[in-house]
Amino acid sequence: MKNDKTILVINGASASEQAPNFISVVVKDQIYRLECEKKSFERGAPERFPIYFNEFVRNGYLVANKIDLISIIIGPGSFTGLRASIAFSLGLQTGLHCPVVPLRRGEAIFPYIEKDYSGKLVWHMTLARRNRVFIETNQKSEIKAFDFVDIPWPEEEVILSGEAFPIIKPLIPTKVNWRKSSINEADAVMMAKIADHYDQGDKVTNKLYPLYIDPPKASLPAGGLRKAPK
Known part of the structure; x- marks a missing residue:
């Protein structure tokens, strides 16, 4: 190597x-x-x-x-x-x-946040469309999308990071025990x-594709579809 x-x-x-x-x-x-x-x-x-x-x-x-x-x-x-x-x-x-x-x-940032908050739950939050947020946690290798009003805030203390934090901060319920990470991205x-x-560790790949979590929704044009050519 x-x-x-x-x-x-x-x-x-x-x-x-x-x-x-x-x-x-x-x-x-x-x-x-x-x-x-x-x-x-x-x-x-x-x-x-x-x-x-x-x-x-x-x-x-x-x-x-x-x-x-x-x-x-x-x-x-x-x-x-x-x-x-x-x-x-x-x-x-x-x-x-x-x-x-x-x-x-989140995967790229969690090891550095965990140095300051060992054993703590860490969230990375990314803005999504339609007043939604993508949340990745350091405790599960998964990412989920939530409406702003439906974020499942944990009972335990959570360390928050990510570009969505300034948008989400005013919406955090007062009962939530949270801290802002010193590292955002x-x-x-x-x-x-x-x-x-x-x-x-030989974790390289030849398969690269964007991470789909909240796939885009297709909708008809406002004027409807054009007629098929004769």
């Missing part, structure tokens, strides 16, 4: 101003070091990841065929951003024969460390 690594980190999941999308290069020598990064809160940023990648190469921060590992968020979050970023990762994986480690947003170095740990 190679000790020194160049790790490309990709997160195109965010759909709010609470967390940026980013593409980054993290170099592992004796430590994990952020070599370069492009963050953006703008809509459509994940679709520009290939452009940012080319800038990294052109400016000498990265040699494309020297990437050892790709760490990518597969959800939950913006399905448009996830599709774009995952498609880009699949292209790199195929062209460069580079292993990829897919991560959920995983950064590039955090993602690189988790991916490298998985890579050493």
Whole structure:
């Protein structure tokens, strides 16, 4: 197993101003070091990841065929951003024969939160459509969607994190025993460390796809369907 690594980190999941999308290069020598990064809160940023990648190469921060590992968020979050970023990762994986480690947003952050709150229940919350929230917990490897008013608040103390927290905070019932995590979302170095740990445990994959939790609903156009051609 190679000790020194160049790790490309990709997160195109965010759909709010609470967390940026980013593409980054993290170099592992004796430590994990952020070599370069492009963050953006703008809509459509994940679709520009290939452009940012080319800038990294052109400016000498990265040699494309020297990437050892790709760490990518597969959800939950913006399905448009996830599709774009995952498609880009699949292209790199195929062209460069580079292993990829897919991560959920909570999965990428829980080990770091648990260092400060050992044994505590931790939630990661992501905004969804139609006044809903995706909740991932550190006690189960599952993510569920809830209406804001139907969140099943636990009786035990819960540590809260994620981009949805500022929206959810005013809705938390007074009886809930909660604390806000000092870490809201995983950064590039955090993602690189988790991916490298998985890579050493042979938890890489060639199957990448966006994480479906609350699939989009199709509806008829307001004017109805056009008549079939004769």
